[in-house]
Amino acid sequence: MTRFGIIGGGLMGHGIAVALAQAGHRVVVYDADPATLASLDERIVRALERCDMLPGDAGLVTARITAAKTLSDMVVRVDAVIEAVPERLDVKHQVLEALEAKIPAVMPVWSNTSVLSLTEVAEGMRHPQRLVGVHWWNPPYLIPLVEVAPGAETDHRFVREACDVLNGMGKTTVRLHRDVPGFIGNRLQFALVREALHLLEQEVCDPVTIDTVMRASLGLRWSAVGPMENADFIGLDLTRNILDSLAPHLSAAVTFPALDEPLNAGQRGRASGGGLLTWPPGRGEEVAQRLESGIRRNLVGP
Ligand SMILES: NC(=O)c1ccc[n+]([C@@H]2O[C@H](COP(=O)([O-])OP(=O)(O)OC[C@H]3O[C@@H](n4cnc5c(N)ncnc54)[C@H](O)[C@@H]3O)[C@@H](O)[C@H]2O)c1
Structure with a gap:
């Protein structure tokens, strides 16, 4: 082919x-x-x-x-x-x-x-x-x-x-062994997005802080060690204890006020100049370039 x-x-x-x-x-x-x-x-x-x-x-x-x-x-x-x-x-x-x-x-x-x-x-x-x-x-x-x-x-x-x-x-x-909406990657990605929106709605932090946490910690870790290997690495007993404490506090929401509020005000993100963050002219292109150069840097490997 x-x-x-x-x-x-x-x-x-x-x-x-x-x-x-x-x-x-x-x-x-x-x-x-x-x-x-x-x-x-x-x-x-x-x-x-x-x-x-x-x-x-x-x-x-x-x-x-x-x-x-x-x-x-x-x-x-x-x-x-x-x-x-x-x-x-x-x-x-x-x-x-x-x-x-x-x-x-x-x-x-x-x-x-x-x-x-x-x-x-x-x-x-x-x-x-x-x-x-x-x-x-x-x-x-x-x-x-x-x-x-x-x-x-x-x-x-x-x-x-x-x-x-x-x-x-x-x-x-x-x-994948069978058909599920979102394949694997988007299910993992949007489980995380849902929790991030939950943190905003609970007024724990602002959107910039969420991105700082991801980029300076999990974003680095997960390109080297995936969450399943990490669960074994830290121990399944510890993983279980953490989930026992944390799972009841994690979002299972199917409605998303933190998105509806900007959307109802016409703020769709980059394309409208504002969303969760502000998007002055030029920021979209800068992000596109940072995205591609960041991925290329990671692909070079250790
Ligand atoms: N954007 C992403 O990051 C991403 C990642 C993975 C998968 N996808 C999926 O890829 C698909 C396309 O997404 P995209 O982001 O490229 O969208 P897009 O809007 O950039 O491109 C879609 C294109 O399809 C054309 N089109 C619409 N109706 C058509 C028709 N009847 N016949 C021929 N062309 C037609 C449009 O003119 C447009 O150029 C979607 O299913 C999306 O979910 C998107």
Whole structure:
């Protein structure tokens, strides 16, 4: 499998295209929005610059990625398709229905959904056995992890094939035994976000303090030793004692006033200039750069 089609050339679609092309695959990107398609080349070049790729090598990578103005034009040039359209079940269903009308029954389809149930994404598909959840992390050309999961009707041959391709690219793949919303990473991530919001609502600290605690402690620890190894390392008896004391105080909330308050005031975060923190002009770009350079620093290893 060397020719991939990507539906949706937004943040993830263009990043996945770069990751695949860096590994030698050919990629055709289709997006319903002509402006997104028009900016594809420029965004790919910028991503490669941020990877510190030499111009000659970057040229080889960009030459492997082309844009398609229609879905029909894309599907005739590929062996597998990745959907990276917005995280809405109705949009995914509409895209998969249009796609399946144009491709052979055996062509693999990967969904980059973050938190939707794969089984629900596959509902209505003519051939749900070919749908595999392949969850990349942003930026896909830098973050090693790709989570792979089946829906209830997925044929495990397609799951194995996806893992083989990704492992061949040097990715770190993990394979879930079954479909759960959020795979593993987002479940862990949002358990932590929920507790952070709980601390804000309890007026324990401000949002900047939460980020300081994470970046100066757990963010460092967890890139070296995961929470399961750490539980064994400190001892399961101690881990159990801590949970006995702490668990009753941890959030199990399903409502989030600390988010609703800024949202109701039109504060959506970076895009609106304010959210939990303030976002003066330039901060968004600075954070994007710090994110990528920080990940690259960690990847170099000890
Ligand atoms: N943003 C992240 O960090 C991240 C990480 C992992 C997974 N994901 C998942 O990846 C998927 C895409 O997210 P994103 O952040 O790239 O979104 P995005 O909004 O940046 O990109 C989505 C693209 O899909 C296009 N699109 C919408 N409807 C379409 C259609 N019918 N046909 C073709 N193209 C269409 C849009 O024009 C847009 O360019 C979502 O399922 C999201 O949950 C996102």
